[in-house]
Amino acid sequence: MEPLKYKDLLISFTTEFTQLWNDKGTRAKQAVTFWRPSTSADHLTPFYSLGDVAVGDYQNINQHKIVAVVSEVDKDNGTALRMPDDFELVWKHSGPRVTTACSVWRPIAPNGYVAMGLVCGVGNDKPPRSTLRCIRADLVVESQADALIWNDKGSGALTSFSAWTVAPPLASPGEAVLAPGTFAGAGSYTKPRLQPTAYALRIALTLHYPALPPEPAHWRPGPESAPSAYELPWFTVKDAVLSPVEQLQSSPIYRLERTDRHALFASERNETDSSKIVNWQSPKGESYNYSLQLKTLTGIEISGEWAANTPASALNFSARLDSEFTHGSSTHGWGNMTIVEVIVYVPANQYVDAYITKSNYTLLRKDGSQSGPELGYFSEVKLHFHEPAEQVPAQTVEPEALPPAAETTLEVATHDVSDNTLVP
Incomplete structure:
Protein backbone atom coordinates (compact mmCIF):
# COMPACT_ATOMS: atom_id res chain seq x y z
CA MET A 1 0.00 0.00 0.00
CA GLU A 2 1.00 3.63 -0.43
CA PRO A 3 2.04 5.09 2.94
CA LEU A 4 -0.27 7.58 4.60
CA LYS A 5 1.25 11.05 4.76
CA TYR A 6 0.86 13.64 7.51
CA LYS A 7 2.99 16.73 6.96
CA ASP A 8 6.54 15.33 6.59
CA LEU A 9 5.77 11.96 8.21
CA LEU A 10 4.99 8.72 6.36
CA ILE A 11 2.90 6.04 8.10
CA SER A 12 2.71 2.42 6.97
CA PHE A 13 1.90 -0.90 8.65
CA THR A 14 3.55 -4.24 9.34
CA THR A 15 2.13 -7.67 10.12
CA GLU A 16 5.52 -9.26 10.87
CA PHE A 17 7.06 -9.51 14.34
CA THR A 18 9.95 -11.05 16.24
CA GLN A 19 9.18 -12.64 19.61
CA LEU A 20 11.23 -11.20 22.47
CA TRP A 21 9.97 -12.81 25.71
CA ASN A 22 6.97 -14.47 27.35
CA ASP A 23 6.21 -15.15 31.00
CA LYS A 24 5.89 -18.95 30.77
CA GLY A 25 7.29 -20.57 33.89
CA THR A 26 7.06 -17.44 36.04
CA ARG A 27 3.69 -18.41 37.60
CA ALA A 28 2.30 -14.98 36.74
CA LYS A 29 -1.50 -14.92 37.00
CA GLN A 30 -1.82 -13.55 33.48
CA ALA A 31 -0.09 -14.43 30.21
CA VAL A 32 2.01 -12.04 28.16
CA THR A 33 4.31 -12.13 25.14
CA PHE A 34 6.43 -9.19 24.02
CA TRP A 35 7.06 -8.75 20.29
CA ARG A 36 9.13 -6.37 18.16
CA PRO A 37 7.63 -5.06 14.87
CA SER A 38 9.69 -6.01 11.83
CA THR A 39 10.36 -3.61 8.93
CA SER A 40 12.51 -6.04 6.91
CA ALA A 41 10.00 -6.27 4.03
CA ASP A 42 11.12 -4.45 0.88
CA HIS A 43 8.19 -2.00 0.92
CA LEU A 44 9.09 -1.00 4.49
CA THR A 45 12.61 0.21 3.76
CA PRO A 46 13.41 2.53 5.45
CA PHE A 47 10.56 2.45 8.02
CA TYR A 48 11.06 2.27 11.79
CA SER A 49 9.30 0.86 14.81
CA LEU A 50 7.71 3.19 17.37
CA GLY A 51 7.98 0.68 20.23
CA ASP A 52 7.40 -2.96 21.09
CA VAL A 53 4.08 -4.82 21.33
CA ALA A 54 2.61 -6.57 24.37
CA VAL A 55 -0.05 -9.26 23.85
CA GLY A 56 -1.96 -10.98 26.63
CA ASP A 57 -1.46 -14.57 25.38
CA TYR A 58 1.12 -16.91 23.83
CA GLN A 59 -0.33 -17.03 20.30
CA ASN A 60 1.80 -16.26 17.26
CA ILE A 61 0.71 -12.81 16.07
CA ASN A 62 2.54 -12.86 12.73
CA GLN A 63 0.10 -12.10 9.89
CA HIS A 64 -2.64 -11.63 12.49
CA LYS A 65 -1.82 -8.37 14.27
CA ILE A 66 -1.08 -4.99 12.67
CA VAL A 67 0.95 -2.06 14.01
CA ALA A 68 2.04 1.25 12.51
CA VAL A 69 5.62 2.00 11.47
CA VAL A 70 6.99 5.34 10.27
CA SER A 71 9.44 7.00 7.91
CA GLU A 72 10.47 10.44 6.68
CA VAL A 73 9.15 12.10 3.52
CA ASP A 74 12.65 13.59 3.15
CA LYS A 75 14.89 10.58 3.71
CA ASP A 76 18.10 12.66 3.83
CA ASN A 77 17.21 15.86 5.69
CA GLY A 78 13.88 15.10 7.37
CA THR A 79 13.13 16.21 10.93
CA ALA A 80 10.00 14.15 11.66
CA LEU A 81 11.94 11.35 13.41
CA ARG A 82 14.86 11.10 15.81
CA MET A 83 16.50 8.27 17.77
CA PRO A 84 16.01 8.50 21.55
CA ASP A 85 18.73 10.17 23.57
CA ASP A 86 18.72 7.34 26.11
CA PHE A 87 16.50 4.85 27.98
CA GLU A 88 15.34 4.61 31.58
CA LEU A 89 14.55 1.27 33.23
CA VAL A 90 10.88 0.70 34.06
CA TRP A 91 10.96 -2.96 35.14
CA LYS A 92 13.10 -6.07 35.06
CA HIS A 93 12.14 -9.63 35.81
CA SER A 94 14.55 -10.37 38.59
CA GLY A 95 13.87 -12.82 41.37
CA PRO A 96 13.97 -16.51 42.35
CA ARG A 97 11.73 -17.67 39.47
CA VAL A 98 13.71 -16.09 36.64
CA THR A 99 14.34 -18.53 33.80
CA THR A 100 14.92 -15.98 31.03
CA ALA A 101 15.64 -12.40 32.01
CA CYS A 102 13.52 -9.57 30.61
CA SER A 103 13.53 -5.83 31.12
CA VAL A 104 11.28 -3.00 29.96
CA TRP A 105 12.62 0.47 29.12
CA ARG A 106 11.15 3.92 28.47
CA PRO A 107 12.85 5.89 25.67
CA ILE A 108 14.01 9.39 26.57
CA ALA A 109 13.10 11.55 23.58
CA PRO A 110 15.11 14.56 22.37
CA ASN A 111 13.70 18.01 23.09
CA GLY A 112 10.65 18.65 20.88
CA TYR A 113 10.04 14.92 20.27
CA VAL A 114 8.02 12.22 22.05
CA ALA A 115 8.33 8.46 22.50
CA MET A 116 5.29 6.44 21.38
CA GLY A 117 5.89 3.26 23.39
CA LEU A 118 8.10 1.15 25.62
CA VAL A 119 10.69 -1.41 24.49
CA CYS A 120 12.14 -4.62 25.89
CA GLY A 121 15.81 -5.23 26.56
CA VAL A 122 17.67 -8.46 25.85
CA GLY A 123 17.96 -9.75 29.37
CA ASN A 124 18.64 -6.74 31.56
CA ASP A 125 20.69 -4.88 28.97
CA LYS A 126 19.67 -1.43 27.80
CA PRO A 127 18.38 -1.51 24.18
CA PRO A 128 20.42 0.19 21.45
CA ARG A 129 19.23 3.68 20.48
CA SER A 130 18.50 2.46 16.94
CA THR A 131 15.73 0.14 18.23
CA LEU A 132 13.00 2.70 17.52
CA ARG A 133 12.32 6.30 16.54
CA CYS A 134 10.75 9.19 18.44
CA ILE A 135 8.36 11.55 16.63
CA ARG A 136 8.27 15.35 16.48
CA ALA A 137 5.64 16.61 18.91
CA ASP A 138 3.47 18.46 16.35
CA LEU A 139 2.78 15.17 14.53
CA VAL A 140 1.03 13.49 17.48
CA VAL A 141 -1.69 14.11 20.07
CA GLU A 142 -1.65 13.33 23.76
CA SER A 143 -3.43 10.10 24.70
CA GLN A 144 -3.98 7.97 27.78
CA ALA A 145 -3.62 4.42 29.02
CA ASP A 146 -6.75 2.38 28.48
CA ALA A 147 -7.15 -1.39 29.05
CA LEU A 148 -4.84 -3.65 31.04
CA ILE A 149 -2.79 -6.05 28.91
CA TRP A 150 -0.72 -7.69 31.67
CA ASN A 151 0.76 -7.27 35.11
CA ASP A 152 3.42 -9.38 36.78
CA LYS A 153 1.41 -10.41 39.83
CA GLY A 154 2.50 -13.88 40.92
CA SER A 155 5.63 -13.85 38.75
CA GLY A 156 8.02 -13.56 41.69
CA ALA A 157 9.63 -10.41 40.27
CA LEU A 158 11.09 -8.11 42.92
CA THR A 159 9.42 -5.03 41.36
CA SER A 160 5.90 -4.43 40.05
CA PHE A 161 4.90 -3.76 36.45
CA SER A 162 1.75 -3.40 34.34
CA ALA A 163 1.27 -2.91 30.58
CA TRP A 164 -1.69 -1.04 29.07
CA THR A 165 -3.24 -0.33 25.68
CA VAL A 166 -3.45 3.27 24.44
CA ALA A 167 -6.73 5.14 23.85
CA PRO A 168 -6.60 8.03 21.36
CA PRO A 169 -8.58 11.21 22.13
CA LEU A 170 -11.57 12.54 20.19
CA ALA A 171 -10.61 13.33 16.60
CA SER A 172 -11.05 16.80 15.09
CA PRO A 173 -13.26 17.14 11.97
CA GLY A 174 -11.46 15.89 8.86
CA GLU A 175 -8.87 13.97 10.87
CA ALA A 176 -8.13 10.54 12.34
CA VAL A 177 -5.95 9.85 15.37
CA LEU A 178 -4.35 6.44 15.65
CA ALA A 179 -2.70 4.51 18.47
CA PRO A 180 0.18 2.77 16.65
CA GLY A 181 -0.16 -0.53 18.54
CA THR A 182 2.58 0.03 21.13
CA PHE A 183 1.91 -0.11 24.86
CA ALA A 184 2.11 2.15 27.88
CA GLY A 185 3.53 0.83 31.14
CA ALA A 186 4.11 1.64 34.78
CA GLY A 187 6.23 0.32 37.62
CA SER A 188 3.06 -0.47 39.59
CA TYR A 189 -0.31 -2.19 39.17
CA THR A 190 -2.19 1.11 38.89
CA LYS A 191 -3.18 2.57 35.53
CA PRO A 192 -0.91 5.52 34.69
CA ARG A 193 -2.92 8.72 35.07
CA LEU A 194 -0.46 11.59 34.80
CA GLN A 195 -1.06 13.30 31.44
CA PRO A 196 0.15 12.54 28.95
CA THR A 197 0.71 8.83 29.51
CA ALA A 198 0.95 8.07 25.80
CA TYR A 199 0.57 9.55 22.32
CA ALA A 200 -1.35 8.85 19.10
CA LEU A 201 -0.51 9.63 15.47
CA ARG A 202 -2.39 12.33 13.59
CA ILE A 203 -3.70 11.58 10.09
CA ALA A 204 -5.52 14.06 7.83
CA LEU A 205 -8.46 12.43 6.04
Whole structure:
Protein backbone atom coordinates (compact mmCIF):
# COMPACT_ATOMS: atom_id res chain seq x y z
CA MET A 1 0.00 0.00 0.00
CA GLU A 2 1.00 3.63 -0.43
CA PRO A 3 2.04 5.09 2.94
CA LEU A 4 -0.27 7.58 4.60
CA LYS A 5 1.25 11.05 4.76
CA TYR A 6 0.86 13.64 7.51
CA LYS A 7 2.99 16.73 6.96
CA ASP A 8 6.54 15.33 6.59
CA LEU A 9 5.77 11.96 8.21
CA LEU A 10 4.99 8.72 6.36
CA ILE A 11 2.90 6.04 8.10
CA SER A 12 2.71 2.42 6.97
CA PHE A 13 1.90 -0.90 8.65
CA THR A 14 3.55 -4.24 9.34
CA THR A 15 2.13 -7.67 10.12
CA GLU A 16 5.52 -9.26 10.87
CA PHE A 17 7.06 -9.51 14.34
CA THR A 18 9.95 -11.05 16.24
CA GLN A 19 9.18 -12.64 19.61
CA LEU A 20 11.23 -11.20 22.47
CA TRP A 21 9.97 -12.81 25.71
CA ASN A 22 6.97 -14.47 27.35
CA ASP A 23 6.21 -15.15 31.00
CA LYS A 24 5.89 -18.95 30.77
CA GLY A 25 7.29 -20.57 33.89
CA THR A 26 7.06 -17.44 36.04
CA ARG A 27 3.69 -18.41 37.60
CA ALA A 28 2.30 -14.98 36.74
CA LYS A 29 -1.50 -14.92 37.00
CA GLN A 30 -1.82 -13.55 33.48
CA ALA A 31 -0.09 -14.43 30.21
CA VAL A 32 2.01 -12.04 28.16
CA THR A 33 4.31 -12.13 25.14
CA PHE A 34 6.43 -9.19 24.02
CA TRP A 35 7.06 -8.75 20.29
CA ARG A 36 9.13 -6.37 18.16
CA PRO A 37 7.63 -5.06 14.87
CA SER A 38 9.69 -6.01 11.83
CA THR A 39 10.36 -3.61 8.93
CA SER A 40 12.51 -6.04 6.91
CA ALA A 41 10.00 -6.27 4.03
CA ASP A 42 11.12 -4.45 0.88
CA HIS A 43 8.19 -2.00 0.92
CA LEU A 44 9.09 -1.00 4.49
CA THR A 45 12.61 0.21 3.76
CA PRO A 46 13.41 2.53 5.45
CA PHE A 47 10.56 2.45 8.02
CA TYR A 48 11.06 2.27 11.79
CA SER A 49 9.30 0.86 14.81
CA LEU A 50 7.71 3.19 17.37
CA GLY A 51 7.98 0.68 20.23
CA ASP A 52 7.40 -2.96 21.09
CA VAL A 53 4.08 -4.82 21.33
CA ALA A 54 2.61 -6.57 24.37
CA VAL A 55 -0.05 -9.26 23.85
CA GLY A 56 -1.96 -10.98 26.63
CA ASP A 57 -1.46 -14.57 25.38
CA TYR A 58 1.12 -16.91 23.83
CA GLN A 59 -0.33 -17.03 20.30
CA ASN A 60 1.80 -16.26 17.26
CA ILE A 61 0.71 -12.81 16.07
CA ASN A 62 2.54 -12.86 12.73
CA GLN A 63 0.10 -12.10 9.89
CA HIS A 64 -2.64 -11.63 12.49
CA LYS A 65 -1.82 -8.37 14.27
CA ILE A 66 -1.08 -4.99 12.67
CA VAL A 67 0.95 -2.06 14.01
CA ALA A 68 2.04 1.25 12.51
CA VAL A 69 5.62 2.00 11.47
CA VAL A 70 6.99 5.34 10.27
CA SER A 71 9.44 7.00 7.91
CA GLU A 72 10.47 10.44 6.68
CA VAL A 73 9.15 12.10 3.52
CA ASP A 74 12.65 13.59 3.15
CA LYS A 75 14.89 10.58 3.71
CA ASP A 76 18.10 12.66 3.83
CA ASN A 77 17.21 15.86 5.69
CA GLY A 78 13.88 15.10 7.37
CA THR A 79 13.13 16.21 10.93
CA ALA A 80 10.00 14.15 11.66
CA LEU A 81 11.94 11.35 13.41
CA ARG A 82 14.86 11.10 15.81
CA MET A 83 16.50 8.27 17.77
CA PRO A 84 16.01 8.50 21.55
CA ASP A 85 18.73 10.17 23.57
CA ASP A 86 18.72 7.34 26.11
CA PHE A 87 16.50 4.85 27.98
CA GLU A 88 15.34 4.61 31.58
CA LEU A 89 14.55 1.27 33.23
CA VAL A 90 10.88 0.70 34.06
CA TRP A 91 10.96 -2.96 35.14
CA LYS A 92 13.10 -6.07 35.06
CA HIS A 93 12.14 -9.63 35.81
CA SER A 94 14.55 -10.37 38.59
CA GLY A 95 13.87 -12.82 41.37
CA PRO A 96 13.97 -16.51 42.35
CA ARG A 97 11.73 -17.67 39.47
CA VAL A 98 13.71 -16.09 36.64
CA THR A 99 14.34 -18.53 33.80
CA THR A 100 14.92 -15.98 31.03
CA ALA A 101 15.64 -12.40 32.01
CA CYS A 102 13.52 -9.57 30.61
CA SER A 103 13.53 -5.83 31.12
CA VAL A 104 11.28 -3.00 29.96
CA TRP A 105 12.62 0.47 29.12
CA ARG A 106 11.15 3.92 28.47
CA PRO A 107 12.85 5.89 25.67
CA ILE A 108 14.01 9.39 26.57
CA ALA A 109 13.10 11.55 23.58
CA PRO A 110 15.11 14.56 22.37
CA ASN A 111 13.70 18.01 23.09
CA GLY A 112 10.65 18.65 20.88
CA TYR A 113 10.04 14.92 20.27
CA VAL A 114 8.02 12.22 22.05
CA ALA A 115 8.33 8.46 22.50
CA MET A 116 5.29 6.44 21.38
CA GLY A 117 5.89 3.26 23.39
CA LEU A 118 8.10 1.15 25.62
CA VAL A 119 10.69 -1.41 24.49
CA CYS A 120 12.14 -4.62 25.89
CA GLY A 121 15.81 -5.23 26.56
CA VAL A 122 17.67 -8.46 25.85
CA GLY A 123 17.96 -9.75 29.37
CA ASN A 124 18.64 -6.74 31.56
CA ASP A 125 20.69 -4.88 28.97
CA LYS A 126 19.67 -1.43 27.80
CA PRO A 127 18.38 -1.51 24.18
CA PRO A 128 20.42 0.19 21.45
CA ARG A 129 19.23 3.68 20.48
CA SER A 130 18.50 2.46 16.94
CA THR A 131 15.73 0.14 18.23
CA LEU A 132 13.00 2.70 17.52
CA ARG A 133 12.32 6.30 16.54
CA CYS A 134 10.75 9.19 18.44
CA ILE A 135 8.36 11.55 16.63
CA ARG A 136 8.27 15.35 16.48
CA ALA A 137 5.64 16.61 18.91
CA ASP A 138 3.47 18.46 16.35
CA LEU A 139 2.78 15.17 14.53
CA VAL A 140 1.03 13.49 17.48
CA VAL A 141 -1.69 14.11 20.07
CA GLU A 142 -1.65 13.33 23.76
CA SER A 143 -3.43 10.10 24.70
CA GLN A 144 -3.98 7.97 27.78
CA ALA A 145 -3.62 4.42 29.02
CA ASP A 146 -6.75 2.38 28.48
CA ALA A 147 -7.15 -1.39 29.05
CA LEU A 148 -4.84 -3.65 31.04
CA ILE A 149 -2.79 -6.05 28.91
CA TRP A 150 -0.72 -7.69 31.67
CA ASN A 151 0.76 -7.27 35.11
CA ASP A 152 3.42 -9.38 36.78
CA LYS A 153 1.41 -10.41 39.83
CA GLY A 154 2.50 -13.88 40.92
CA SER A 155 5.63 -13.85 38.75
CA GLY A 156 8.02 -13.56 41.69
CA ALA A 157 9.63 -10.41 40.27
CA LEU A 158 11.09 -8.11 42.92
CA THR A 159 9.42 -5.03 41.36
CA SER A 160 5.90 -4.43 40.05
CA PHE A 161 4.90 -3.76 36.45
CA SER A 162 1.75 -3.40 34.34
CA ALA A 163 1.27 -2.91 30.58
CA TRP A 164 -1.69 -1.04 29.07
CA THR A 165 -3.24 -0.33 25.68
CA VAL A 166 -3.45 3.27 24.44
CA ALA A 167 -6.73 5.14 23.85
CA PRO A 168 -6.60 8.03 21.36
CA PRO A 169 -8.58 11.21 22.13
CA LEU A 170 -11.57 12.54 20.19
CA ALA A 171 -10.61 13.33 16.60
CA SER A 172 -11.05 16.80 15.09
CA PRO A 173 -13.26 17.14 11.97
CA GLY A 174 -11.46 15.89 8.86
CA GLU A 175 -8.87 13.97 10.87
CA ALA A 176 -8.13 10.54 12.34
CA VAL A 177 -5.95 9.85 15.37
CA LEU A 178 -4.35 6.44 15.65
CA ALA A 179 -2.70 4.51 18.47
CA PRO A 180 0.18 2.77 16.65
CA GLY A 181 -0.16 -0.53 18.54
CA THR A 182 2.58 0.03 21.13
CA PHE A 183 1.91 -0.11 24.86
CA ALA A 184 2.11 2.15 27.88
CA GLY A 185 3.53 0.83 31.14
CA ALA A 186 4.11 1.64 34.78
CA GLY A 187 6.23 0.32 37.62
CA SER A 188 3.06 -0.47 39.59
CA TYR A 189 -0.31 -2.19 39.17
CA THR A 190 -2.19 1.11 38.89
CA LYS A 191 -3.18 2.57 35.53
CA PRO A 192 -0.91 5.52 34.69
CA ARG A 193 -2.92 8.72 35.07
CA LEU A 194 -0.46 11.59 34.80
CA GLN A 195 -1.06 13.30 31.44
CA PRO A 196 0.15 12.54 28.95
CA THR A 197 0.71 8.83 29.51
CA ALA A 198 0.95 8.07 25.80
CA TYR A 199 0.57 9.55 22.32
CA ALA A 200 -1.35 8.85 19.10
CA LEU A 201 -0.51 9.63 15.47
CA ARG A 202 -2.39 12.33 13.59
CA ILE A 203 -3.70 11.58 10.09
CA ALA A 204 -5.52 14.06 7.83
CA LEU A 205 -8.46 12.43 6.04
CA THR A 206 -8.14 13.35 2.35
CA LEU A 207 -11.20 15.07 0.89
CA HIS A 208 -11.68 15.60 -2.84
CA TYR A 209 -14.39 18.25 -3.16
CA PRO A 210 -15.36 19.49 -6.65
CA ALA A 211 -17.87 22.28 -7.23
CA LEU A 212 -21.56 21.63 -6.60
CA PRO A 213 -23.74 20.95 -9.67
CA PRO A 214 -25.14 24.00 -11.51
CA GLU A 215 -28.59 25.13 -10.49
CA PRO A 216 -31.34 24.01 -12.88
CA ALA A 217 -33.27 26.60 -14.87
CA HIS A 218 -37.01 26.51 -14.20
CA TRP A 219 -38.41 22.97 -14.52
CA ARG A 220 -35.39 21.42 -16.16
CA PRO A 221 -33.70 19.13 -13.56
CA GLY A 222 -30.03 19.86 -13.04
CA PRO A 223 -27.23 17.37 -13.74
CA GLU A 224 -25.67 15.24 -11.05
CA SER A 225 -22.42 16.58 -9.66
CA ALA A 226 -19.09 14.87 -9.98
CA PRO A 227 -18.62 12.89 -6.75
CA SER A 228 -16.83 14.46 -3.85
CA ALA A 229 -15.13 11.82 -1.72
CA TYR A 230 -13.33 11.17 1.53
CA GLU A 231 -10.47 8.70 1.40
CA LEU A 232 -10.68 6.65 4.60
CA PRO A 233 -7.76 4.49 5.80
CA TRP A 234 -8.62 0.80 6.16
CA PHE A 235 -8.46 0.84 9.96
CA THR A 236 -11.35 3.33 10.20
CA VAL A 237 -13.75 0.94 8.41
CA LYS A 238 -15.26 -2.28 9.73
CA ASP A 239 -15.73 -4.55 6.72
CA ALA A 240 -18.16 -7.46 6.96
CA VAL A 241 -16.40 -9.52 4.28
CA LEU A 242 -12.72 -8.71 4.95
CA SER A 243 -10.55 -9.21 8.03
CA PRO A 244 -8.34 -6.25 9.06
CA VAL A 245 -5.28 -7.95 7.52
CA GLU A 246 -7.22 -8.55 4.29
CA GLN A 247 -8.34 -4.91 4.31
CA LEU A 248 -4.74 -3.75 4.62
CA GLN A 249 -3.70 -5.99 1.74
CA SER A 250 -6.62 -5.58 -0.69
CA SER A 251 -8.39 -2.33 0.24
CA PRO A 252 -6.03 -0.07 2.21
CA ILE A 253 -8.15 2.95 1.26
CA TYR A 254 -11.96 3.21 1.14
CA ARG A 255 -13.86 6.01 -0.62
CA LEU A 256 -16.96 7.57 0.91
CA GLU A 257 -18.45 9.30 -2.15
CA ARG A 258 -21.09 12.00 -2.18
CA THR A 259 -23.01 13.08 -5.29
CA ASP A 260 -25.48 15.98 -5.36
CA ARG A 261 -28.48 16.56 -7.61
CA HIS A 262 -30.96 19.43 -7.61
CA ALA A 263 -34.55 18.17 -7.71
CA LEU A 264 -37.33 20.64 -8.60
CA PHE A 265 -40.60 19.87 -6.89
CA ALA A 266 -42.89 22.90 -7.24
CA SER A 267 -43.57 26.00 -9.37
CA GLU A 268 -45.99 28.91 -9.19
CA ARG A 269 -47.00 31.40 -11.89
CA ASN A 270 -48.42 34.67 -10.60
CA GLU A 271 -49.81 36.30 -13.74
CA THR A 272 -51.88 38.83 -11.82
CA ASP A 273 -51.16 42.42 -10.84
CA SER A 274 -51.23 41.51 -7.14
CA SER A 275 -48.78 39.60 -5.00
CA LYS A 276 -49.80 36.24 -3.56
CA ILE A 277 -48.65 33.69 -0.99
CA VAL A 278 -48.24 30.00 -1.79
CA ASN A 279 -47.52 27.02 0.45
CA TRP A 280 -45.49 23.93 -0.42
CA GLN A 281 -44.16 21.02 1.59
CA SER A 282 -40.57 19.83 1.27
CA PRO A 283 -38.59 16.95 2.85
CA LYS A 284 -35.57 17.86 4.96
CA GLY A 285 -32.99 15.53 6.52
CA GLU A 286 -32.14 11.89 5.94
CA SER A 287 -34.31 9.87 3.59
CA TYR A 288 -34.96 6.63 5.47
CA ASN A 289 -32.69 5.71 8.38
CA TYR A 290 -29.83 3.95 6.62
CA SER A 291 -27.16 5.92 8.50
CA LEU A 292 -27.81 3.70 11.52
CA GLN A 293 -27.37 0.65 9.29
CA LEU A 294 -24.12 2.10 7.90
CA LYS A 295 -22.80 2.58 11.43
CA THR A 296 -23.77 -0.97 12.40
CA LEU A 297 -22.17 -2.56 9.33
CA THR A 298 -19.08 -0.39 8.83
CA GLY A 299 -18.59 1.47 12.10
CA ILE A 300 -18.75 4.84 10.32
CA GLU A 301 -20.69 7.59 12.10
CA ILE A 302 -21.72 9.91 9.28
CA SER A 303 -22.47 12.91 11.51
CA GLY A 304 -20.00 12.50 14.36
CA GLU A 305 -16.88 10.83 15.72
CA TRP A 306 -16.42 7.07 15.54
CA ALA A 307 -13.83 4.80 17.12
CA ALA A 308 -12.48 1.26 16.97
CA ASN A 309 -15.15 -1.41 16.62
CA THR A 310 -13.01 -4.13 15.07
CA PRO A 311 -11.21 -7.35 16.08
CA ALA A 312 -8.18 -7.28 18.35
CA SER A 313 -5.89 -7.56 15.31
CA ALA A 314 -6.78 -3.99 14.32
CA LEU A 315 -5.83 -0.64 15.84
CA ASN A 316 -7.39 1.83 18.27
CA PHE A 317 -8.40 5.05 16.53
CA SER A 318 -10.83 7.94 16.46
CA ALA A 319 -12.07 9.62 13.25
CA ARG A 320 -14.49 12.34 12.20
CA LEU A 321 -15.72 13.73 8.87
CA ASP A 322 -16.01 17.43 8.13
CA SER A 323 -19.52 18.84 8.71
CA GLU A 324 -19.63 20.52 5.29
CA PHE A 325 -19.38 17.09 3.66
CA THR A 326 -22.04 15.51 5.89
CA HIS A 327 -24.53 18.38 6.29
CA GLY A 328 -23.59 18.19 9.94
CA SER A 329 -24.41 21.84 10.59
CA SER A 330 -28.00 21.38 9.42
CA THR A 331 -30.77 21.99 11.94
CA HIS A 332 -32.29 18.62 11.07
CA GLY A 333 -29.73 15.88 10.99
CA TRP A 334 -29.19 12.26 10.21
CA GLY A 335 -31.86 9.81 11.31
CA ASN A 336 -34.47 12.57 11.42
CA MET A 337 -36.65 13.31 8.38
CA THR A 338 -39.04 16.27 8.70
CA ILE A 339 -41.52 17.85 6.30
CA VAL A 340 -41.00 21.59 6.06
CA GLU A 341 -43.87 23.87 5.06
CA VAL A 342 -42.47 26.38 2.59
CA ILE A 343 -44.31 29.72 2.65
CA VAL A 344 -43.40 31.86 -0.36
CA TYR A 345 -44.35 35.45 -1.20
CA VAL A 346 -44.67 35.74 -4.99
CA PRO A 347 -44.63 39.31 -6.36
CA ALA A 348 -47.04 40.40 -9.08
CA ASN A 349 -46.25 39.12 -12.57
CA GLN A 350 -43.48 36.83 -11.30
CA TYR A 351 -42.87 33.12 -11.56
CA VAL A 352 -41.06 31.05 -8.92
CA ASP A 353 -39.57 27.55 -9.03
CA ALA A 354 -38.64 25.63 -5.86
CA TYR A 355 -36.04 22.89 -5.68
CA ILE A 356 -34.10 20.91 -3.09
CA THR A 357 -30.67 19.30 -3.15
CA LYS A 358 -30.43 15.54 -2.67
CA SER A 359 -27.03 14.17 -1.58
CA ASN A 360 -26.30 10.45 -2.00
CA TYR A 361 -23.45 8.78 -0.08
CA THR A 362 -21.82 5.46 -1.05
CA LEU A 363 -18.90 3.66 0.63
CA LEU A 364 -16.63 1.87 -1.86
CA ARG A 365 -13.71 -0.53 -1.50
CA LYS A 366 -10.58 -0.17 -3.63
CA ASP A 367 -12.02 -2.54 -6.26
CA GLY A 368 -15.17 -0.41 -6.57
CA SER A 369 -17.49 -2.79 -4.72
CA GLN A 370 -19.94 -1.23 -2.27
CA SER A 371 -19.73 -1.70 1.49
CA GLY A 372 -22.84 -0.92 3.52
CA PRO A 373 -26.02 0.83 2.33
CA GLU A 374 -26.32 3.99 0.24
CA LEU A 375 -27.47 7.04 2.19
CA GLY A 376 -29.64 9.93 1.03
CA TYR A 377 -30.01 13.41 2.51
CA PHE A 378 -32.33 16.26 1.52
CA SER A 379 -30.85 19.64 2.36
CA GLU A 380 -31.93 23.22 1.85
CA VAL A 381 -34.85 24.49 -0.24
CA LYS A 382 -33.95 27.18 -2.78
CA LEU A 383 -36.17 29.41 -4.92
CA HIS A 384 -35.69 30.76 -8.42
CA PHE A 385 -37.74 33.86 -9.35
CA HIS A 386 -38.07 34.92 -13.00
CA GLU A 387 -40.14 37.07 -15.33
CA PRO A 388 -42.91 35.64 -17.54
CA ALA A 389 -40.71 36.28 -20.58
CA GLU A 390 -38.37 33.55 -19.29
CA GLN A 391 -41.22 31.05 -19.19
CA VAL A 392 -40.45 27.50 -20.24
CA PRO A 393 -43.39 25.12 -20.77
CA ALA A 394 -43.89 23.26 -17.53
CA GLN A 395 -43.09 19.58 -17.48
CA THR A 396 -44.59 17.00 -15.20
CA VAL A 397 -41.95 16.17 -12.60
CA GLU A 398 -42.68 13.31 -10.25
CA PRO A 399 -40.73 13.54 -6.98
CA GLU A 400 -38.98 10.39 -5.82
CA ALA A 401 -40.62 8.25 -3.19
CA LEU A 402 -40.18 9.56 0.33
CA PRO A 403 -40.56 7.93 3.74
CA PRO A 404 -44.14 7.96 5.03
CA ALA A 405 -45.20 11.39 6.29
CA ALA A 406 -46.34 9.80 9.53
CA GLU A 407 -42.71 9.39 10.48
CA THR A 408 -42.00 13.11 10.14
CA THR A 409 -42.87 16.32 11.89
CA LEU A 410 -44.12 19.58 10.43
CA GLU A 411 -42.03 22.70 10.52
CA VAL A 412 -42.76 26.15 9.07
CA ALA A 413 -40.06 27.87 7.05
CA THR A 414 -39.98 31.62 6.53
CA HIS A 415 -38.96 33.41 3.33
CA ASP A 416 -36.83 36.49 2.78
CA VAL A 417 -37.75 38.07 -0.55
CA SER A 418 -34.60 40.16 -0.68
CA ASP A 419 -32.23 37.24 -1.22
CA ASN A 420 -34.70 34.73 -2.71
CA THR A 421 -33.78 31.99 -0.25
CA LEU A 422 -35.49 30.08 2.50
CA VAL A 423 -34.38 30.17 6.10
CA PRO A 424 -35.40 26.80 7.57
